[in-house]
Amino acid sequence: MTIWAGVDIGNATTEVVLCREGTELDVLASARTPTRGGKGSSRAIQGAAQLARRLADTHGLVIDRAAFAPTPPVHSSVERVKLETRRTGRLTIATRSAATTAGDAVGVGVPVPVELLDEVDPDGPVVACATREWGYREVAGAVNAAVADGRNVVAVLTANDEAVLVSNRLRAALPVVDDVDVPQLLSATLVAVEVRQGVAPLQRLTDPFWLADVFGLQEDERVDARVVADQLFDSACAVVCLDSTEPATPAPRIPEPAVPSGEQAELTHIIHLADVAAQANSRRGSVVVDSLVMATMGGEEAPPAGADELGEALGVAVTRIDSEAAAARVGALTTPGVIDGVVVVDVGGGTVDVVTDGSRLVLPGAGQLLTTATATALDISRSAAEYAKRMEAVTAVTVQLVEDEHGRRQFLDKPINGRCTGWLLTSAPSGLLPFTSRMSGTEWRSWRLAAKRLVIGGNVMRGIEQVAPGATGVLLVGGGASDDELVRAVSEQLGHEVSVGRGNVAGQL
Structure with missing residues (x-):
């Protein structure tokens, strides 16, 4: 019986399937590896041939024939564009989080160095x-002395x-916030500080x-007040400053790129991270x-390496x-x-290919x-x-106890680094x-x-x-499947009227 090697070189991965030809093709083995040198390159061909030979040797097989569809790479460049920060005028959010806080109150006053109270x-x-050279004992002592002397201290920043x-x-009982850029704050006209404990969110800011x-x-x-208030939702502490005038040199305005239309729209896929956060109802600042x-998506630069080159690398005839x-x-x-009428969608690293019985559409993203x-x-x-x-992901509760996204806890065979406690962990080769x-x-x-719905589903x-x-x-x-x-x-993106499943080629792959 003839042993066939089916070779698929993609933008991100290369797959090889070994089959035995009979009444029907009998799948014998399969393997995948990252594409080397880029789809359509000679290096990618050599990598595919090496994978095919290694797979055949592992299963004690000898490749007689191969099938291959040479296709040019789809160049899909991905970039980040930072958008203009919303204007807040004379108001500035100095911080909306801190390593630690204390107190449960709000105070508004003129910023003053502790040594001048x-x-x-x-x-x-x-x-x-208090700047960094002031330790906690000196800060507390200076504030206590000022309060005893009749000064109206409403909050403490260190x-x-x-x-x-x-x-x-x-x-x-005063609100106290740390990890604050004190030198920058001292130039403000007025400062508002709010700290809430437990599960209570900010109420005033x-x-x-x-x-x-x-x-x-x-x-x-x-x-400006509405913008600041909106940005502080979900915070447990915050410091807001009022400057005497708006900044003389505001941050450069970065225009949002225009969304393409017509034929150009098929070559660009844009995702606003604010839309993802809104769909996920993410906490502000998280x-x-x-x-x-x-x-x-760009065009092809050169004809792809072909079946003849793969044939030379494998030493067999290639269809x-x-x-x-x-x-x-x-x-x-x-x-x-x-x-038969199902739409096949090939989700790769750079593109999404939508294939029907008579057409194919390639979209970047x-x-x-x-x-x-x-x-x-x-x-x-x-x-x-x-x-x-x-x-x-799992959350590291302790060095040896993790909790998954369903609230289930399990002990690890090997403890993790103590500095990872409280972090989210994902599985990696290491x-x-x-x-x-x-x-x-x-x-x-x-x-x-939410990101998968908008990026892939969209x-x-x-x-x-x-x-x-x-x-x-x-x-x-x-590969994405x-x-x-x-x-x-x-x-979820297509709705209940469309049945969505994953391919299972020949009931085996």
Whole structure:
């Protein structure tokens, strides 16, 4: 019997399947490896041949023939664009989080260095500000002395991570916030400090009417108060400053790129991170929202390496397949339970291919765009985001106890580094990889699923609307289909009228 090697070189991965030719093709083995040198390159051909030979040797087989569809690479570049920060006029959010806080109150006053508290007007409210050279004992002592001398100290800010240590030594109940850029604050006209304990959110700094009142804002500045209040929702502490005038040199305005239309729209896929956060109902400040990520598709640069080159590398005759899309569809339709009219969607690293019986549409924006969105939103490396995006995470409760996204706890065979306690961990080849401490497991789950709906699900929906608007069945194949959450993400985006499943070629792959 003839042993065939089916070779598929993609933008991100290369797959090889070994089959025995008989009445029907009998699948014997399969393997996958990252594409080397880029799709369409000679290096990619050599890598595919090496994978095929290694797979055959592992299973004691000899390859007689091969089938291959040479296709040029789809160049899909991905980039991040930071959008203009919303204007807040004379108001500035100095901080909306801190390593530690103390007190449960709000105070508004003029910022004053702790060493000058004894020189201020006793009638005016002041916020005591301590730079890094002031330890917690000296800060508490200076504030206690000022209060005893009749000064109206309403809050304490310190640059060191010592809020609780300062608060425990104060004779008056004051809000205390640490990790603050004190030198910058001292130039402000007025400072508002609010700290809430337990599960209580901010009450005053999230009220635009209160902000307008205590800061004496003019009518045309009320919109600035609304912006500040909106940004502080979900915070447990915050410090807001009022400057005497608006900044003389405002940050440069970065225009938002225009959304392409017509034919150009098929070559660009834009995702606003604010839209992902809104769908996930993310806490303010837990993820980056002031950016967008986009994938843009370019044309081919040179003819791809062909079947003849693969034949030389393998030392066997290679049958050239004229249409990669048609081959993908033929293979996908061998999935048990699938009907002929189903739309096959190949989710790769750079593109989403939507294939029907008579047409194929290639859209940029797939796995690589999801990686970029994750890295940007969490402010982590792309390598960490590549693993984090794929699956559920666990939270390190202790060095040997983790909790998954469903609330189930389990003990680890090997303890993790104590510095990872409280972090979210994802599976990587080296073990559990910590990637963020800014979100809980349930928050990360909501954001991750929302990102997959918008990045992958949105692109699939866009393609189906163009080539098969009446489709009732979608079959996902390709490297992206190995993501267990992708079926859910695409199904939720397409709605209940469309059945979504994953390819199972010949009932085996």
